Amino acid sequence: MEFGLSQEQILLQDMTSKYLAEQVSLARVREVATNESSNAAIWRELAELGIPGLMIPEVNGGVGLGALDAAVIAECLGYHVTPSAFLSSAVMAPVALIAAGKDDLLAAIAAGERRVGIAFGEAIGARRGAGITVSGNSISGKCLFVLDAEADDYLIADTDKNLYLVAADATGLQRANLTTVDKTRTTCELILDQVAAELMSTDPEVYNRSLDLGRIMQAADTLGAAQSMLDQSVVYAKQREQFNRVIASFQAVKHMCADMVANLEPCRSLIWYAAHAIDEVPEEARLMACHAKAHLSEVGKEVAKTATEVHGGMGFTDLVGLHYWFKRIGANRQLLGSPELVREEAAKIQGLA
Amino acid sequence: MEFGLSQEQILLQDMTSKYLAEQVSLARVREVATNESSNAAIWRELAELGIPGLMIPEVNGGVGLGALDAAVIAECLGYHVTPSAFLSSAVMAPVALIAAGKDDLLAAIAAGERRVGIAFGEAIGARRGAGITVSGNSISGKCLFVLDAEADDYLIADTDKNLYLVAADATGLQRANLTTVDKTRTTCELILDQVAAELMSTDPEVYNRSLDLGRIMQAADTLGAAQSMLDQSVVYAKQREQFNRVIASFQAVKHMCADMVANLEPCRSLIWYAAHAIDEVPEEARLMACHAKAHLSEVGKEVAKTATEVHGGMGFTDLVGLHYWFKRIGANRQLLGSPELVREEAAKIQGLA
Amino acid sequence: MDLSLGSEYTDFREEVRNFLEQHKTRQPSTNSDSMTAIEWQKLLIDNGYKSRTIPKEYGGFGADPDIIQSRIIAEEFSRERINTGFDGQGISMLVPVLLEMGSEEQKQQFIKSTIHGEMVWCQGYSEPGAGSDLASLSTKAVLDGDEWVVNGQKIWTSTAQLADWIFCLVRTEPKASKHQGISFLLFDMKTPGIEIRPLVDMTGSANFNEVFFTDVRVPKDQIVGKRGQGWQVANAILGHERGSLASPDAAKSRLEGVTRLMQSETIAGEKVIDNPVFRDRLMAIQGRVLAMQFNDMRLFSSRINKGQSAGMAGMIVKLIGTELRHELEALAIDVMGEVGLSYEDNPYTRDGGSWQYLYMYYLGLIIGGGTSQIQKNIISERGLGMPKEPKVDAK
């Protein structure tokens, strides 16, 4: 019995973390965030590490790893607020394509040459102004806050959880970037006027699996980002002096840090189990994915606020860049279902609603 | 413009507080709580102070004061965890009887000779096992957690907010004490088998006014009890030493006390305004009563927990008796509508639900 | 309990309304016949709607202080959404200090030009190394002949680019204890040796600046109070600042905004207001907003009624008010879900993107002007008489 990461997974974590710390520094994150450079270069580098193909079978040019491995990577990416299309192109899209038996795009995705964005808003719960209608092989309407503003294709879900693939350059498709607080990842709107769509799947389980994995990865991303904010807080508190003491010696500051640890530490196990369930305990996967997403949304929000407070005025400035983590956690909270909606899904899954 | 207590109200507060501190000490509260003595003697003493007739017009033998005066008294009673039938017999019943034009009981109530209990559970939202049916002039069924197990009469509300008066010794009525965690006040169940009932009112506003006032008094009672727990915490922290310091010098303890102050202090103004609204801004009274009740339920719960923690192990024992306050606050939270239900009422009042 | 302002103020309110009716078309705007901001300011002062209690000799209106009149003015301007004139830190913070502690010459020289909007000020208090522990500030001023030579750095200086002058805390007595070694200087921002760097914050805006001083030479007499008295001077001002960070009226108006959002935003076609979980959160926040509103009425009442105590009602406003606003803005974001992430040029922002902006800005206010931790120290020590922590000596 072993509950935790394997030696291979720890190695994967260490290597990824080391790479990101060295090659995708905060300075580089800033460049992407301020549009001085695009995230495409980073994605190409991550492709060299095999990350886009992490979950794609080896026969399709991928690495063929599982959900827990992906969660390990997601945590690293969150820790370093790395700009990337990981959630959509390395996890949600490939998983859906594989489950739907649509293999032809996988090799290009694994190579980092093709990115597939995710437009699940309609199935999760369309917001005011959004909405699509499907007629035969064509889709019209509007998808909002679609993951990845620079993808080559998009997977669109309708209210019945059917999945469709549309090309970004399809006739009748307009795409516009939607700026959010989180500048480390991009979202867009798709305005569709009778756009040709390929029906990928009519099996709700395909959609579910993709969404569950996406939510677990978001949770892991938040875990990483929150852990980084905690680590940064402890380092800062140990060097910052006020009243002739490092502020880390004030009980109020210590207890703020202890609260962060205490709330975060069990999250790690929750995410590990949820990822494990995807591959090994499928009957529990949906519930665990909901809980991972909702619980990390709440803990992440608290940690993000507390860590900023520990940093005092510095935390509020752009100087230390702490806000990139704050906003990333904020975005993870809302995308793919805000916590209230996801908890209601958890109740439904158990027959309680 | 003057937002606050008048000189007369401050005097009333001081006198009541002084009386309770001297005459209804914790030792005496314990006697009532452990059934060594009844609350009847205390009620007779409060009658000498005019408290049962506080809101009853002078022509009916009362003092003829208003809602804010009553809130001042309620806060005092909560502060001293005084065992009494104040909520039912001095506030909710007289107010309903006056509004319904039923004057004949008022003199006896004001004199403290007659107590009228309150059974509004059916109208607020009957719990499993409770439920009454009214047929002509008779009521059958069961009322649970009726305020005051030793009243002479009971005011019963049905789901349509009609009010009925039944005598405690009426034929077909069985009454049994219902023990709760709060031993400073009593509740009972009424089992009714075709009990003769006098229809008091078919005007929902009569019921509303009585309930609103009851909720404001509960909020004021919680405010008083929570303020006492805070005061006791500060006193205890200043004398209790650990690690060669009074614990009041630890930042963690200081911040727990500061949190209690910060959350409690605005509650006072909320209750004052709610009580003021009853008499002077009737169109806002129902909403303010809901908010006073719900908000104080939440703040009270936090303060009760925090104050117990400040007292350390001592707070958990019966030795200092802090639990009487804890439980009183707990009872105020649930009786006459738990916070979730009351907030939903607040939304309905504003047309939001 | 009496919530009317009293019949004696009915006439006054009428007077204010008449003024507004008559002049509101002239308030500064892009209209052709609108006044300049400086002309408008002068009009307001001349009629007593600005700088009302500042003596005539210093350019004010010279009325006796009357808090109720001030409130009526504020209410009427707010109701009609009329420009209330200049409002910088010079007017709100420096002028009160000069009136109390400035020399006659300083009053003559600075008050009129400041309140008339001809002289804009910025504040130089906080430093990178002196935040919560402001009194440990290390920007120093050394007397060289008839001039102070100032070296060091300030931070959190708003409007530094626009300011003509700065009022600034500097260490002049390095050997004195930390609270006794500070002086309060005034100087021209055009003096050589001053560099201003905009300080971008998490909202993406540069609401503040860093200001660097290198051998900045300031005439010796540009000091308020005596050498080493600067801390006392500054503390008088800090008192003025704290109250303004958490207005319950603004909270009420934002609450109405969230309610409107909940009535218009939908999830899968269902209005958010019809979702009981969000409705419950809205009601819980409304209860807290109301409590703070009435807490504010109690404070106002205690200011106009001598002898009426407001207990600790004032001490808790900054702590509770800023946390409450932060949570209120957060609720709105949750109500909007992914749409709530919209920012800057995103066409789906609601209410101009103010929800995300203020969610972050109020986190800044939780920290700025005395962090929540400092507020709790103050409440427990000054409010509850709990002892200070054991002191640690300087190394």
Add this chain to the structure above:
Amino acid sequence: MDLSLGSEYTDFREEVRNFLEQHKTRQPSTNSDSMTAIEWQKLLIDNGYKSRTIPKEYGGFGADPDIIQSRIIAEEFSRERINTGFDGQGISMLVPVLLEMGSEEQKQQFIKSTIHGEMVWCQGYSEPGAGSDLASLSTKAVLDGDEWVVNGQKIWTSTAQLADWIFCLVRTEPKASKHQGISFLLFDMKTPGIEIRPLVDMTGSANFNEVFFTDVRVPKDQIVGKRGQGWQVANAILGHERGSLASPDAAKSRLEGVTRLMQSETIAGEKVIDNPVFRDRLMAIQGRVLAMQFNDMRLFSSRINKGQSAGMAGMIVKLIGTELRHELEALAIDVMGEVGLSYEDNPYTRDGGSWQYLYMYYLGLIIGGGTSQIQKNIISERGLGMPKEPKVDAK
């Protein structure tokens, strides 16, 4: 990740099941052919289901430690709801200490009789003046000839009335520093000079006692470890205690209880589970319970897999686990509303009144065994390496 216990344990589980199948009708109860508690205890020990790793020479089963076997035993007994034998502080706390620090004579004298249930112990650590700061305890023992003379008071002593003996921390070296002046004594509760007073707590039960010592004479050699070593001895034991206060399995079972309550309780005819606000609270708590359950699996795994670190997962269990349970019990009370106030003989209590009882009891556990504030000190200091607060010397 591998959540199976491994095939090598399949046989062992089978063995436990067979044992239970064969003997479960004999467990202590009111049946005519049931064993006495002491007989049952002996049966369990003889078969290795109790005192499994305690050497045979001291009356135990003498197996090598195997955490997985222990868990299988616990799981199977729990699944069949079988009596797991005696479980007092003597067995859980004193015996491990004696094995590590006791003299050979003490081991011979006390371990067998304790684990066989013939000797019941109580613990004398906390004092009214020594709670969080346990090391400041002042119950003193002075050597008078061949005997210690003990004077002072202990508090929070559970099962004092039933105990045959007490293990007790006393100050024997008043001139040494506070951690170096304590000794660990063992003595008979029938010794003259001991008075026991039940300590009623907020739940209304006397779960604990106060114990008073007046010139209690204890033979000199009834000391574990050397004079002045008592603090080290006690700390070894405290480590054992903390984990047990917040079992995630119990939390899971209580969560199922709240869910059942929500499905059966009604408000105006509507089931509480159909109220989205309560449902949302239930789901939020379920997420937290699950996180603690998996946190516990991670801890268990790190104990059986050498080299696998569990980070700070262990350090936070007491803090989070007790708060979580307190909130979970509170949710149940809110679900029941006024019915949730029922207590003691009230016929409307649900689940035996356990919700109110445990709501309060868990507040006690938040405080006891190291308050939440002490837990946070420990996490920040030992877990995060943040400095201790400046120390204050004894007066």
